[in-house]
Amino acid sequence: METNNKVLGLVGSPNPKGRTNELVTAALEGATRAGSAVELIQMSEYVVAACRDCLPWTCVTNLECNYEDEAFKFLSQKILNCAAVILGTPVYWWDTSGMVKYFILKMFRVFARSAPLRGLPAFGLSIAGGTGNGLISGLRPVYHFFQVMQMRAIEPLPVTRFNFPAALERAKELGRLMADMSLHRTPFTTLEERLLWYDGLPYLGLNRAAERCLLADLTILAQPAGGNAEPARSLIRADALAASGRLLESLTEVTGAYELGIKVFDKK
């Protein structure tokens, strides 16, 4: 079996030159600068087939899929033998891409019980490159994967086209952190410790309204200096409305802020 000390980057997009690729590449660049060997894989070249629910459930003991699936064999060996993993997904309909989902589901079926990835450092990022909707909900399946497989995940990176340049820089920093963490695997000692670790990660616990506020915030942060102050004022009004329990009016105000905020991008 191949073993290595590499930081592995998985691009879960059908576009090898798209934004997911740019972000995963940036994270690997950070890891390289910190001294790690790295490897980038385009999942579009290894699209895993849907889990077919083998019965009896033999893959749980022989640790391989019962059906011919070269893509799964390849990807699972790569992740089983890396020192840290970075998984990037484009956001499709507020969710992860299908190719990422199929990979995750088959990994669960074959490896969740034996947990060979316990303690593996992991970092997930999503890119909601259209409206920006789903920047958090698209990440959740990735972090559910990390949690169920007992990996040691760091904070996620939710990205939209509105915060893309800043996100590239943050991806590099978090890639460096992956390189540092790849030197020492620290599995969780109890289930409770693991659940609390994941509860402590930012973003993942946001409800839908809070996710929309975050999105509006990102568009405002990206405004040019001296630009329109109205979106920011709108968000302040939204906060005041939320504080007095007027949630529907508050969220409507957030949408107004978002719609004003994105105008500067749509002009480009």
Ligand SMILES: Cc1cc2nc3c(=O)[nH]c(=O)nc-3n(C[C@H](O)[C@H](O)[C@H](O)COP(=O)(O)O)c2cc1C
């Ligand atoms: C089927 C499909 C669904 C999409 N759904 C969303 C969405 O829910 N939210 C969003 O912001 N962008 C959405 N997009 C836009 C992609 O997130 C965007 O194009 C992203 O850059 C794709 O990543 P890539 O550049 O790596 O291909 C969708 C694109 C496709 C093809």
